[in-house]
Amino acid sequence: MPTTLSKSILEIDDLQGISPNFEQLKVIPQETAQKIETLIFGKDKNTFKVLTTNNFPQWLRSLLKSLEDKWYKYEVFYTSPEGFTYAMSWYTDMETIAEQKRKAEKEQKQAAGKWAIAMIQKIFEARDTMESGDFILELIRLAFQTWASDLHFQPQEDGLVVRIRIDGVLQELLQFTHEDFKKYLQKMKFISGTKMNVNYLPQDGRFSFEATDIDGEKRKVDVRVNFMPGVESESTVLRFLDPTKSISTFEKIWFTERTYTILKRNLEKNTGITIFTGPTGSWKTTTLYTILSYLNDGKRKIITLEDPIEYEVKGIQQSQINYSKWYTYEVWLKAILRHDPDIILIWETRSQETAENAINAALTGHLVFTTLHTNSAIESIPRLTSMEVKPYMLAPALNLIVAQRLVRKVCPNCSTKRDANYWEHAEIAEALKKISDLDPKFAVPFDGKIPEVVGCDQCNGSGYKWRIAVIETFEITDDVRRMIVDGKIGVDLYAKARENGFLTLKEDGIIKMIQGDTTLDELRRVL
Numbered sequence: 001m002p003t004t005l006s007k008s009i010l011e012i013d014d015l016q017g018i019s020p021n022f023e024q025l026k027v028i029p030q031e032t033a034q035k036i037e038t039l040i041f042g043k044d045k046n047t048f049k050v051l052t053t054n055n056f057p058q059w060l061r062s063l064l065k066s067l068e069d070k071w072y073k074y075e076v077f078y079t080s081p082e083g084f085t086y087a088m089s090w091y092t093d094m095e096t097i098a099e100q101k102r103k104a105e106k107e108q109k110q111a112a113g114k115w116a117i118a119m120i121q122k123i124f125e126a127r128d129t130m131e132s133g134d135f136i137l138e139l140i141r142l143a144f145q146t147w148a149s150d151l152h153f154q155p156q157e158d159g160l161v162v163r164i165r166i167d168g169v170l171q172e173l174l175q176f177t178h179e180d181f182k183k184y185l186q187k188m189k190f191i192s193g194t195k196m197n198v199n200y201l202p203q204d205g206r207f208s209f210e211a212t213d214i215d216g217e218k219r220k221v222d223v224r225v226n227f228m229p230g231v232e233s234e235s236t237v238l239r240f241l242d243p244t245k246s247i248s249t250f251e252k253i254w255f256t257e258r259t260y261t262i263l264k265r266n267l268e269k270n271t272g273i274t275i276f277t278g279p280t281g282s283w284k285t286t287t288l289y290t291i292l293s294y295l296n297d298g299k300r301k302i303i304t305l306e307d308p309i310e311y312e313v314k315g316i317q318q319s320q321i322n323y324s325k326w327y328t329y330e331v332w333l334k335a336i337l338r339h340d341p342d343i344i345l346i347w348e349t350r351s352q353e354t355a356e357n358a359i360n361a362a363l364t365g366h367l368v369f370t371t372l373h374t375n376s377a378i379e380s381i382p383r384l385t386s387m388e389v390k391p392y393m394l395a396p397a398l399n400l401i402v403a404q405r406l407v408r409k410v411c412p413n414c415s416t417k418r419d420a421n422y423w424e425h426a427e428i429a430e431a432l433k434k435i436s437d438l439d440p441k442f443a444v445p446f447d448g449k450i451p452e453v454v455g456c457d458q459c460n461g462s463g464y465k466w467r468i469a470v471i472e473t474f475e476i477t478d479d480v481r482r483m484i485v486d487g488k489i490g491v492d493l494y495a496k497a498r499e500n501g502f503l504t505l506k507e508d509g510i511i512k513m514i515q516g517d518t519t520l521d522e523l524r525r526v527l
Contacts, residue, residue, distance in 0.1 A: 010079045022094040030091040047073040114460045116145040136184045144240050153236040167408045178232045192225040203227045254468040262473045272399035273362035277374045282404045300342035305332050333357035346370040352387040362397040377403040377474035395481040401474040407522045408464035414456035417449040431510040470509040
């Protein structure tokens with residue numbers, strides 16, 4: 001719309017050349033405008049532009065006086081009844097555009113997967129028209145709705161790369177200049193409660209936001225943020241903690257009937273320690289919260305020590321490590337027994353003292369769960385003995401060791417099957433023979449065909465959608481306990497475990513691959 005109009009009487013042709021300001025059009029509601037044949041179609045600084053037929057002068061005078069009372073100026077333009085009828089169509093245009101905007105906002109809020117990635121690209125191109133806080137929060141929300149587990153802002157020499165991790169695999173989304181990223185970095189520090197003027201130390205923070213799922217339902221998502229100093233800028237990683245995924249079922253974690261039976265048998269014990277091992281991001285947290293939920297029957301006291309508390313669970317006493325206040329695993333474990341717990345969760349065993357305190361708790365009538373970082377379940381035992389944990393204490397305390405890894409699941413919409421080549425067939429046949437030799441009931445039929453990925457819109461073209469766990473369970477029997485005490489924790493221990501029916505991560509993965517859940521390439525990538 002021109003900032004000035006050269007005449008005060010406007011014909012229909014004049015009105016057709018005007019683009020009304022819809023925000024100002026709202027000042028007089030449509031019904032009222034129709035009734036008094038007067039509307040406001042624009043504003044230049046402090047001056048409103050008023051269009052009228054002047055058929056209702058008393059109403060016009062009242063409107064102009066109300067503007068004067070608020071120290072506004074006005075410019076009145078006159079038109080014929082026919083011209084005003086045309087001008088009233090602006091209200092219809094306004095509602096049409098508003099409806100289109102509402103639809104676009106709804107699509108943006110509900111965008112998921114491939115469409116969320118496309119929406120990120122769209123708002124990135126329009127970021128200069130948005131408030132920096134609004135842009136970064138929308139980027140974070142859409143990143144979550146791509147099905148990503150975490151969002152990375154990684155500095156490089158020529159700029160800062162934005163990546164998301166979907167199903168365990170990083171993919172690049174955007175690139176900022178270092179200067180452009182600074183304002184968004186400050187916003188993330190502010191909302192996560194960290195010090196905005198500190199860029200020479202690592203900092204941890206957290207915040208929450210609301211996301212809309214594909215069904216239009218809102219849910220709260222917690223975000224854990226870490227800032228780490230870099231050369232040009234600070235590396236920033238956001239990990240999404242979705243409460244809807246914190247407590248699952250053992251079937252959804254992909255415990256098979258065999259592994260679930262072994263786990264459940266040990267969950268029904270009143271004492272002893274169960275160890276979960278695997279790298280970061282292998283669903284140890286999900287498995288542990290699922291176990292706590294399973295055991296949380298209101299009849300037993302459950303106390304956890306976590307670093308950090310990722311999800312709050314009703315009915316469980318959760319405690320947060322605080323190293324700055326000297327509230328460590330070691331200090332807490334000495335105090336916790338005075339609170340008479342039945343079940344104890346120690347989030348991570350990092351030192352000899354923590355391990356010995358956990359074992360002592362397991363030997364004195366408590367059911368204990370903890371995590372350890374090793375490559376396999378059996379390797380946990382030499383790891384603990386290398387911490388100088390006494391074998392005669394470790395052996396009677398141990399119940400079960402569970403190792404987990406995550407592999408991508410083939411997309412159910414587009415995956416196909418193909419004939420395995422010679423080398424693939426030989427690798428699978430060898431694994432199946434070992435499985436069958438352990439126990440014929442573990443054997444699974446193999447028709448020579450294996451899953452192959454294709455790629456479609458539903459899986460962002462990757463051929464994979466979501467992830468599944470491959471799991472090995474090492475149950476501690478009396479003969480294994482004797483070997484631990486005798487120091488036989490190498491090849492002999494593995495042989496004894498196999499004798500007792502122990503299946504490796506790869507063998508569990510092979511079974512799930514034959515059943516059509518993942519691919520041989522994916523098992524090779526992870527295992």
